[in-house]
Amino acid sequence: xxxxxxxxxxxxxxxxxxxxxxxxxxxxxxxxxxxxxxxxxxxxxxxxxxxxxxxxxxxxxxxxxxxxxxxxxxxxxxxxxxxxxxxxxxxxxxxxxxxxxxxxxxxxxxxxxxxxxxxxxxxxxxxxxxxxxxxxxxxxxxxxxxxxxxxxxxxxxxxxxxxxxxxxxxxxxxxxxxxxxxxxxxxxxxxxxxxxxxxxxxxxxxxxxxxxxxxxxxxxxxxxxxxxxxxxxxxxxxxxxxxxxxxxxxxxxxxxxxxxxxxxxxxxxxxxxxxxxxxxxxx
Amino acid sequence: xxxxxxxxxxxxxxxxxxxxxxxxxxxxxxxxxxxxxxxxxxxxxxxxxxxxxxxxxxxxxxxxxxxxxxxxxxxxxxxxxxxxxxxxxxxxxxxxxxxxxxxxxxxxxxxxxxxxxxxxxxxxxxxxxxxxxxxxxxxxxxxxxxxxxxxxxxxxxxxxxxxxxxxxxxxxxxxxxxxxxxxxxxxxxxxxxxxxxxxxxxxxxxxxxxxxxxxxxxxxxxxxxxxxxxxxxxxxxxxxxxxxxxxxxxxxxxxxxxxxxxxxxxxxxxxxxxxxxxxxxxxxxxxxxxxxxxxxxxxxxxxxxxxxxxxxxxxxxxxxxxxxxxxxxxxxxxxxxxxxxxxxxx
Numbered sequence: 001x002x003x004x005x006x007x008x009x010x011x012x013x014x015x016x017x018x019x020x021x022x023x024x025x026x027x028x029x030x031x032x033x034x035x036x037x038x039x040x041x042x043x044x045x046x047x048x049x050x051x052x053x054x055x056x057x058x059x060x061x062x063x064x065x066x067x068x069x070x071x072x073x074x075x076x077x078x079x080x081x082x083x084x085x086x087x088x089x090x091x092x093x094x095x096x097x098x099x100x101x102x103x104x105x106x107x108x109x110x111x112x113x114x115x116x117x118x119x120x121x122x123x124x125x126x127x128x129x130x131x132x133x134x135x136x137x138x139x140x141x142x143x144x145x146x147x148x149x150x151x152x153x154x155x156x157x158x159x160x161x162x163x164x165x166x167x168x169x170x171x172x173x174x175x176x177x178x179x180x181x182x183x184x185x186x187x188x189x190x191x192x193x194x195x196x197x198x199x200x201x202x203x204x205x206x207x208x209x210x211x212x213x214x215x216x217x218x219x220x221x222x223x224x225x226x227x228x229x230x231x232x233x234x235x236x237x238x239x240x241x242x243x244x245x246x247x248x249x250x251x252x253x254x255x256x257x258x259x260x261x262x263x264x265x266x267x268x269x270x271x272x273x274x275x276x277x278x279x280x281x282x283x
Numbered sequence: 284x285x286x287x288x289x290x291x292x293x294x295x296x297x298x299x300x301x302x303x304x305x306x307x308x309x310x311x312x313x314x315x316x317x318x319x320x321x322x323x324x325x326x327x328x329x330x331x332x333x334x335x336x337x338x339x340x341x342x343x344x345x346x347x348x349x350x351x352x353x354x355x356x357x358x359x360x361x362x363x364x365x366x367x368x369x370x371x372x373x374x375x376x377x378x379x380x381x382x383x384x385x386x387x388x389x390x391x392x393x394x395x396x397x398x399x400x401x402x403x404x405x406x407x408x409x410x411x412x413x414x415x416x417x418x419x420x421x422x423x424x425x426x427x428x429x430x431x432x433x434x435x436x437x438x439x440x441x442x443x444x445x446x447x448x449x450x451x452x453x454x455x456x457x458x459x460x461x462x463x464x465x466x467x468x469x470x471x472x473x474x475x476x477x478x479x480x481x482x483x484x485x486x487x488x489x490x491x492x493x494x495x496x497x498x499x500x501x502x503x504x505x506x507x508x509x510x511x512x513x514x515x516x517x518x519x520x521x522x523x524x525x526x527x528x529x530x531x532x533x534x535x536x537x538x539x540x541x542x543x544x545x546x547x548x549x550x551x552x553x554x555x556x557x558x559x560x561x562x563x564x565x566x567x568x569x570x571x572x573x574x575x576x577x578x579x580x581x582x583x584x585x586x587x588x589x590x591x592x593x594x595x596x597x598x599x600x601x602x603x604x605x606x607x608x609x610x611x612x613x614x615x616x617x618x619x620x621x622x623x624x625x626x627x628x629x
Contacts (some may be wrong), residue, residue, distance in 0.1 A: 011319055023615070160330075160364060161364065161369075162328070163327060163331055163365045163366065164365065164366075164369050166335065166365070167335055167339065167369075167370065170335055170339070171339070240367075241368075262368065262369050262370075263367060263368060263369055263370050263371035264369075264370060264371065265337055265370070265371060265372045266370055266375075267372065268373060
């Protein structure tokens with residue numbers, strides 16, 4: 001006798017597993033800055049409702065079934081609140097097939113310091129708030145956990161002229177981006193940088209380097225960083241005296257984020273760095 | 284015999300003494316040089332933060348940076364070079380100028396009149412790089428001296444004059460002290476702004492031919508549309524080179540408003556003129572350009588044919604016109620070049 005598995009069965013889990021999966025997801029958020037969304041759904045306890053939820057979810061989402069009286073929770077990994085709108089819209093389309101109201105609360109989590117207790121509290125409160133609103137599928141979006149925690153970005157300046165290094169360091173120090181701390185380290189050449197373990201940390205890295213350097217030049221450093229498995233966390237600025245378009249295209253192809261031609265305007269340089277830091281902050 | 288040996292020994296001793304003296308003198312100079320470089324390095328290391336505050340910050344007074352000895356002037360000169368080589372802004376430029384005009388005017392003037400040619404060239408290069416406008420008079424006065432300057436120096440002097448003087452440079456560019464080549468003129472004229480080019484080209488017909496050619500080229504490169512009438516005038520010039528360059532610049536200006544003027548060049552016996560005409564007709568309307576380009580695509584010269592095909596392709600409905608050439612033309616060379624435009628896909 002063959003056993004048939006309902007295609008949705010794998011997406012529904014017992015509430016007792018929520019704690020472990022929440023902590024695992026939080027670890028990812030903290031380490032890799034992965035955003036995820038929790039959707040709290042409160043409705044009368046019925047197997048039909050669970051089936052409706054499962055049908056509207058994506059295959060990558062997980063539904064945690066909580067005891068009667070508590071809202072069920074859908075975990076949407078790598079998902080922002082905007083993408084969760086699709087789920088709400090699909091749930092609203094089921095209004096004609098059901099006779100009861102379903103309250104929904106959407107919580108996007110970006111802050112790796114949020115605790116399970118806080119999240120559950122906010123989720124319960126907001127889903128109850130949603131049920132006080134009009135409509136058959138009232139929903140609220142709670143943004144308490146969208147704010148990022150303070151983050152440290154490591155800045156490496158690789159330049160052989162100490163005067164230029166000092167000026168770049170001062171210019172970078174002048175930049176302030178909310179919630180970002182900059183930890184700056186200078187290197188005299190590419191070899192020094194590659195031999196250090198400074199760039200191997202889990203931080204997001206901003207590398208500002210000259211293209212011509214003694215021992216290992218800028219392009220060699222670029223290749224080395226782009227070979228790493230987690231290369232996305234390195235934001236690379238290359239400074240050059242050469243103005244050849246072909247070389248610029250070549251450098252961009254190999255993963256330079258910004259190419260600055262010397263001599264450059266210090267204010268423009270600051271703006272470019274600030275732009276990248278803001279991009280880091282907003283994920 | 285002994286006397287000869289003694290004299291020989293004496294000569295050897297004297298030579299050895301001279302060699303040792305020279306050796307010690309060289310060692311002494313080397314030590315002095317190392318010490319000088321070390322002192323410059325120390326100054327830069329000690330004062331770089333102050334210089335940063337002055338050049339990149341607000342409100343730091345230059346009085347605190349006033350140099351007291353020659354070595355400090357040399358160190359500041361090196362610091363300026365390292366900063367200006369890497370950073371550029373009007374603010375930095377103004378501050379460098381303000382400081383140098385107050386404290387370094389004599390330092391640079393003295394170097395300009397140095398006996399060493401390398402030192403003079405270095406100084407002229409720095410005056411140009413640092414945009415030291417207050418050095419215009421000392422640099423101009425070099426030309427009044429009877430002293431013979433090398434071509435490199437004269438070119439640098441002209442470069443400084445072109446950069447900092449609004450009118451004085453014209454006389455020197457028109458009648459340079461040494462004959463200048465086209466490349467030299469190009470280097471000088473690329474730095475001039477439109478107003479200066481206007482001034483220089485005022486008496487275009489009396490200028491040396493090489494300068495005329497360069498001005499024509501610069502008009503095209505910088506897209507100075509106001510000079511289109513001058514380019515038209517050049518088309519009647521007896522010099523073949525001037526006519527070709529004028530046509531080239533007209534093509535670069537990307538205008539085609541006097542087509543009847545250019546059309547006659549499509550019949551020229553000089554292939555370069557036909558080539559440039561094909562280039563100009565890229566910007567005409569399809570109706571006006573097509574009859575000319577369809578003739579030029581059958582030209583005996585490959586480059587003219589290729590340019591005509593390229594120009595047809597860039598016209599409105601140009602692809603269609605090229606297909607027509609491929610399918611209808613009896614000229615195999617024209618068909619070939621039209622096919623090339625489509626990467627030989629037919």
